[in-house]
Amino acid sequence: MRMRTFITSAALATALLGGSVAPAVAAPAAANGPGVFITNGDRVHISSTPPRTASAHAWWTHVSGPGTKAKVTIWLQMKSGTKWHSVAKNAKNLKSGNGGSARRVVARKKCANQNKRQWRTMIDVDLIGVADSPEKVYTKSVTVKCGV
Amino acid sequence: MSDTGPDATLIVGLHGVLDRHPWIDRVSAEFDLDEDVFSLAVKRASAYAWSSTALTDKPADNLWDHNDADGDWTQDGQVRQLAWLQSSLPRPVKTQGKKQRARRLPVLPVITVLSDALRRVGTIRLTGTHALVPLHRAGDARVELAEVAEWFALADPSGAASLTVTVSALPSANLAARAAEIREAALERTYQHMTVEPLKPADTMTPGLARPLAGVVQAEGLRRALAFRCDVREWSTDVAAWTTEVFADSIRAVTGLSGLILITVSSEV
Numbered sequence: 001m002r003m004r005t006f007i008t009s010a011a012l013a014t015a016l017l018g019g020s021v022a023p024a025v026a027a028p029a030a031a032n033g034p035g036v037f038i039t040n041g042d043r044v045h046i047s048s049t050p051p052r053t054a055s056a057h058a059w060w061t062h063v064s065g066p067g068t069k070a071k072v073t074i075w076l077q078m079k080s081g082t083k084w085h086s087v088a089k090n091a092k093n094l095k096s097g098n099g100g101s102a103r104r105v106v107a108r109k110k111c112a113n114q115n116k117r118q119w120r121t122m123i124d125v126d127l128i129g130v131a132d133s134p135e136k137v138y139t140k141s142v143t144v145k146c147g148v
Numbered sequence: 149m150s151d152t153g154p155d156a157t158l159i160v161g162l163h164g165v166l167d168r169h170p171w172i173d174r175v176s177a178e179f180d181l182d183e184d185v186f187s188l189a190v191k192r193a194s195a196y197a198w199s200s201t202a203l204t205d206k207p208a209d210n211l212w213d214h215n216d217a218d219g220d221w222t223q224d225g226q227v228r229q230l231a232w233l234q235s236s237l238p239r240p241v242k243t244q245g246k247k248q249r250a251r252r253l254p255v256l257p258v259i260t261v262l263s264d265a266l267r268r269v270g271t272i273r274l275t276g277t278h279a280l281v282p283l284h285r286a287g288d289a290r291v292e293l294a295e296v297a298e299w300f301a302l303a304d305p306s307g308a309a310s311l312t313v314t315v316s317a318l319p320s321a322n323l324a325a326r327a328a329e330i331r332e333a334a335l336e337r338t339y340q341h342m343t344v345e346p347l348k349p350a351d352t353m354t355p356g357l358a359r360p361l362a363g364v365v366q367a368e369g370l371r372r373a374l375a376f377r378c379d380v381r382e383w384s385t386d387v388a389a390w391t392t393e394v395f396a397d398s399i400r401a402v403t404g405l406s407g408l409i410l411i412t413v414s415s416e417v
Contacts, residue, residue: 040190040201043236045215048159048362055216057186061202098190098201100182123203137203140213142236 035065035132037125040098041139044076044119046146052111054078054088054146056139058123059104062096067127069093076107078148079118079141086122087148093128115147156239157408158212159280159363160258161232162385163356166221168270185219185231188265198257199235211254212237219266220358227275227355227417231262232362237285250287253396255279256389263385276356276414277388280363281396284406289397290337293390297339300381300390309383309415312347312354313395315374316367316410323373323409324349326402330374333398342394347375356414367410388413 038061047053058074076088092105107121120141126132176182193199193214200208212235219231235258240251259277266272315330317323323330327346334344352375361367380387391413399405 039203041203042201042214042216045157045234045236046365048216048232048234048365049360050365052365057216095180097187099187100184101186102182104186139203140207142213 035067035127035130036063037061037067037070037096037127038063039123039125039137041074041121041123041137043139043142044121044144045142046111046144047108052114052146053108054111054119054144054148055106055108056121057104057106058121059094059098060096060125061098067130067132069095069128071126071128072105073124073126074105074107075122076109077120077122084120109148111146111148113147114145116143116145117147118142119144119146156237156282156285157215157234157280157363157366158237158253158258158282158285159232159234159366160255160262161278161362162230162259162262162266162272162274163227163276163278163358164230164272164274165225165227166223166230166266166270166272168221168223172269183269185233185262185265186217188268189217189231189233189261190214192261192264193257196257196261198254198261209241210238211251211257218362221269227358229358229362230272231266233258233262234363237282251285252287252289252292253281253285253393255281255392255396256386259385259389274383274385274388274415275417276354276412277385277392278357278361278363278410278412279392279396280367280408280410281392282406282408283396283400286396286400288401289393290401293337293394293397294339296390297341300341300387303382305381307382309380309387311378311380311383311391312352312414313376313378313391314349314352314354314372314412315395315399316370316372317405318369318407319371321373321403321405321409323399323403327374329402330395330398331376333402334376334394337394337398341381342391343377343379345377347377349373349375354412354414355417357412361410361412363410366408370408370410383415
């Protein structure tokens with residue numbers, strides 16, 4: 001992310017993150033107050049246990065407003081040439097927070113070799129039953145010794 | 149653009165025996181909690197402002213980028229790998245016109261986060277730690293080690309402990325040939341508050357560690373090259389972090405190596 005908001009909550013998002021965000025907005029059907037949430041993700045990394053696998057997690061944190069569950073989708077992306085390609089995808093309906101594996105979604109892809117490649121994840125948090133903006137966010141790209 | 153190289157992985161593990169608080173399940177049910185090492189470590193690192201996983205437009209200036217974390221909380225009284233954390237150490241941000249000192253390895257902060265996480269859910273008897281450290285991200289720590297030495301002198305004399313320290317590296321590093329210099333460097337950095345006596349690496353036991361250690365994939369090819377017996381004035385997570393940093397900094401200074409080495413610290417069990 002960025003912090004994702006309803007149309008009424010841009011000011012709150014700006015206040016919360018010191019103006020460092022460009023909140024995405026959506027027009028909710030019946031927003032009853034500001035809605036703000038945060039997308040979280042860790043860096044693509046090689047799992048600590050064999051087999052050699054590229055892996056990353058995503059989750060979301062509810063800050064305010066409606067919505068208690070979200071469909072969180074994570075795409076594991078590797079750069080080939082100048083283009084990013086999704087090589088794995090997973091999605092899960094999650095409650096807010098990161099407590100327990102049931103509140104995180106993980107994407108994995110077994111490495112075919114140990115070539116250095118650029119990796120990142122693309123994450124979409126879609127609040128269930130609440131209109132929110134469709135934008136997706138990306139984790140920082142990292143160099144990982146994993147080619148697929 | 150990436151600002152984290154492929155070998156800038158830092159993996160730290162805490163080993164010992166965890167006795168979960170009797171009220172954990174009741175409170176978890178009451179507040180719909182399912183906390184584990186991953187979630188507690190992320191929360192704690194954020195609370196200290198050391199590392200954030202929030203994906204904001206302007207990324208936080210993290211001491212480490214969180215990769216993964218887990219732990220074995222089996223309640224059987226055996227030594228377990230209670231908590232481990234895998235992270236990537238970002239390259240320092242370049243400030244125009246200013247040459248900045250390289251950051252030290254965040255060993256104490258990571259161990260503190262893991263220790264806090266464990267102590268939130270129970271009481272622990274620490275028996276060992278392991279750290280896979282990227283030496284090329286290890287800034288010169290001599291000043292801070294000089295500053296902190298007396299901290300470890302101010303300890304209850306009845307808490308003295310004998311530790312076993314091992315170091316594993318790629319065979320090409322030929323660390324064993326520099327063992328005497330590394331020992332001298334470690335002694336210089338501990339100001340008589342730690343003794344350092346060489347042991348035979350192949351014969352040295354580390355009963356305070358539960359294997360396999362997290363990071364076996366990253367530690368592939370590393371072989372044990374050094375072992376020492378270190379007497380200290382107390383045994384704690386702080387001492388484990390201090391000991392790890394003393395040896396990491398000694399090896400950095402003596403060998404100039406880059407890449408990953410594995411440092412383990414084991415107490416008597």
